[in-house]
Every structure is written in C-alpha cells, then in structure tokens.
Amino acid sequence: MFPDSATTPMALGGLPVGPNVTGVLSLDDVCLEGRTVLLRVDVNSPLNPETMEFMDDRRFTEFLSTLEDLSLSKVVLISHQSRPGYLDFTSTEPHSVLLSELIGRPVGFVSDVCGEAAISAIKGMEDGDVLFLDNVRKHEEEIRMKRASPEEMATSEIVRNLSSVIDAYVTDAFATSHRSSPSLTGFAGEVPCIAGRLMKKEINALRTAVFDPPRPYVVILGGIKCDDSLRVAQNLIDNGSVDRIAMVGVVGNLMLWADGVDIGATNREFVKDSLGDSFEETWEMAGDIISNHHSLLFLPTDLAVESPSGRRVAMPVSDLPTELPIYDIGIQTMRDLRPLIMEAGCLLWNGPASYFEKSEFAHGTIEIMNMFVEAPGVTIVGGGHTSALFNQRGKAGGVHHNSTGGGAVLCMLSGERMPVFEALESSREKFAPLLPALGLSPRES
Numbered sequence: 001m002f003p004d005s006a007t008t009p010m011a012l013g014g015l016p017v018g019p020n021v022t023g024v025l026s027l028d029d030v031c032l033e034g035r036t037v038l039l040r041v042d043v044n045s046p047l048n049p050e051t052m053e054f055m056d057d058r059r060f061t062e063f064l065s066t067l068e069d070l071s072l073s074k075v076v077l078i079s080h081q082s083r084p085g086y087l088d089f090t091s092t093e094p095h096s097v098l099l100s101e102l103i104g105r106p107v108g109f110v111s112d113v114c115g116e117a118a119i120s121a122i123k124g125m126e127d128g129d130v131l132f133l134d135n136v137r138k139h140e141e142e143i144r145m146k147r148a149s150p151e152e153m154a155t156s157e158i159v160r161n162l163s164s165v166i167d168a169y170v171t172d173a174f175a176t177s178h179r180s181s182p183s184l185t186g187f188a189g190e191v192p193c194i195a196g197r198l199m200k201k202e203i204n205a206l207r208t209a210v211f212d213p214p215r216p217y218v219v220i221l222g223g224i225k226c227d228d229s230l231r232v233a234q235n236l237i238d239n240g241s242v243d244r245i246a247m248v249g250v251v252g253n254l255m256l257w258a259d260g261v262d263i264g265a266t267n268r269e270f271v272k273d274s275l276g277d278s279f280e281e282t283w284e285m286a287g288d289i290i291s292n293h294h295s296l297l298f299l300p301t302d303l304a305v306e307s308p309s310g311r312r313v314a315m316p317v318s319d320l321p322t323e324l325p326i327y328d329i330g331i332q333t334m335r336d337l338r339p340l341i342m343e344a345g346c347l348l349w350n351g352p353a354s355y356f357e358k359s360e361f362a363h364g365t366i367e368i369m370n371m372f373v374e375a376p377g378v379t380i381v382g383g384g385h386t387s388a389l390f391n392q393r394g395k396a397g398g399v400h401h402n403s404t405g406g407g408a409v410l411c412m413l414s415g416e417r418m419p420v421f422e423a424l425e426s427s428r429e430k431f432a433p434l435l436p437a438l439g440l441s442p443r444e445s
C-alpha cells in the first residue's frame, strides 16, 4: 500500500532509530499493572458550532487499544480541547462522558488540572479506574511555558504536582506531538515516558511517506491555521520534497491576498483576527513564498461567498474584492485541481477547502474528498475537520492513511522538529536502565 520503507531508519526527534521506533519506550517494554499512569491524549475534537456536540469521535476510538492495555492500571487522562479564546474551548467533562459511552464503563471527571481536587481524586483511585482531568489549557502554564526548557517545565505546577502521584506517563497525543508544553514534554526527566499504541501506529504509517514519496508529491493545505500551514509549505519547499502545493480555505484566501488580490476588508480582517500575534510573521512568509516559489503554487481562480440571505454566490477571483465572506472554492478551481490529484504519486491533504459545516458551502471540501478516494497515488489525510469528514461520509477506508493529526502530520512530513518525540527519546535514555529498580520491567513470558 505504502512505498516500502521498512528498512529505512528515520530521524525521530533528531536521533536515528530503527524501523520499529526503537528510540522510545513502548508499552511492550514496561509493566504498568497496578500502577498510576498519566495518559496524555489529544481528544481535541471538532464541535458543532451551534450545538457544541462532538462532530467526530475518532480521536477517542483511536486510543482505545492503549486504554485496553492499561486496564489493570489506574489511568489518569489529560488532554486539551481547542485554545483559550476560541468558541470550542470547553471543559473536558463532555469528553469523559463520551469516553464512558465508548468503553461501556464509568469514567470519572474532576474539574481541575493539577490542584488539590485533582491530586486527591487521583490518590483515591483503584486499579482499573479511569479519571479525566479538566482541559489542560485551562491551566495558564500550559500555553505560557510552550517555549520553556525541559528543566523549566519540570518546575511547573502541572509537572511537579502530577509527577508526585504517578508512576509513569504514556502518550498517545500524536496530534499534538509538534508542540511543546508541560503536559506534552515536561515529564521526560521525572517519570518513564512511554509511547502508546496510537503514537506508534501513526509514526509507523507516516514514516513510509517521509522517505522518498512517489512523485509528483502534491500537498493540499486548507483550513484556518495559516501560520502552521505556511511554515510547513516553506519547509517542504526548502528541502525540495514537494512538486505542487495547492492552497485553499482560509490559507488560500491569505495567499491570494499576498499575491496582490484584494479579497475585501471582511475577508482580510478574518484572516488577520484568526492569526492574532502571528499575523506579521505569517504575512512575511506568504510574501516570500509568493515572490520566490509562485510556480509551485496552485491558488483558487474562483470562490463562493455567502449572500446576506445565506445563499451561495459564485464569484471568479477577477471579480474580487467582496465584502461578503468567502466560504468555499468555486467549480473551476475544483475542475483544475482534478488533474493535479489524479496524476500525483503521493498526496497529502490537511485542512478543509470550505466552511463545510454550512451545507451550501461544503462542495469544495467534499469534491476534494471524492477525488482523493478515486486517486491512484498514495493518499494521506490529516487534520481534525478533514479526517472527520472522511469518517462521517464513510470514506475513511478510501485513503491509505487517515491520521488523527493535522499540524503534526504536516510538521513530521516536512522534517520539522517534533518536541514530543524528542521528549520520549530523552526519557528512554534516562529511564530504560532504571526500569528494573523501579519495578517496571515486563515479566518474562
């Protein structure tokens, strides 16, 4: 299915390791029965903007094999949901309810991250119990310390308090492995940090696409996280590993604007607001890519905007500016994308082409999804919203790899540093020799 890379070693967190991710501890290396385990997951999920209901449960179902492996431990789950200030920045209580429904047994919830309530709830756990802590980004350290050194993170409340009541840390948060924060990388020097089943599965599936992807290699970037997308585009261009980059969705709007198209004040403001502090830096990257690598880019030639009465109105890019919000790519753009997708040896797609939660504007994203399923090349899909769509429409089996990661996939495939991989590697270096003394070595079978 994938190009054969089984024998190619990869740099995981900067260190060369063998094909089976031997540079990190896995659940096969450690016996966690009867132990208290902090399990960092990424169940940051798309929520319906009107009802706040989960639109997809895949980030839950994908870590269940790890939970199954830990069924004789006390499992303390920790995750983020969205970012402070966003509409879907919620408590993780609904996440604990959904998980309980999925596994058919109780999952506790404590409305605290690492304070007294959390610590006393953890101390009260029995083997086999599962407890969800609150959204870790409710603790200000989680975002503030994103650039802190491992030593500084070790002094955070999150790491100090939780380390005092756990025996080991397991991570299945592949989708956030491109980030650094106390809950993601801070435990490396405190307790043995172990890659969960999902983490291993993702790395093993994606590494095949890292090495020598069949050409032409076409990447489609959409969605709203323009800063991540452009950094990745720049990396892919710099290391010469991509043949075409199609930019759609809000990323496409930004690039049209950087290319000198007046997209209108409403759309400019939307792009700027969504980038916040990262706007200047991202704008500079956009200008650089436009000036130096225009021939690699595919940008929309037509769009769809929403009329004041909520209707879809088609509009060629040459008719811009508009004061109406741009919510989709147009029919001609979809047609022009087709040969690019059908002739690609390897295709990577991250981020929707449209505001697809509004059915009038779902066409562009659905059309790309259909083309992906038809495409003969190796197909990889990432991004919460994009991969949720494949699941909802029953098309997840139509691609080679439907990742739980979005930005993480892009970063990994473009050769960026992956702080969580690095933390796993450094924890293994420190703790692998200490496992017998800690009583965590697996029993001889």
Ligand code: 3PG
Binding pocket: 042, 044, 082, 083, 175, 176, 179, 384, 405, 406, 407, 408
């Ligand atoms: C994602 O959905 O890409 C991850 O959960 C990371 O989220 P973030 O971009 O807010 O760090």
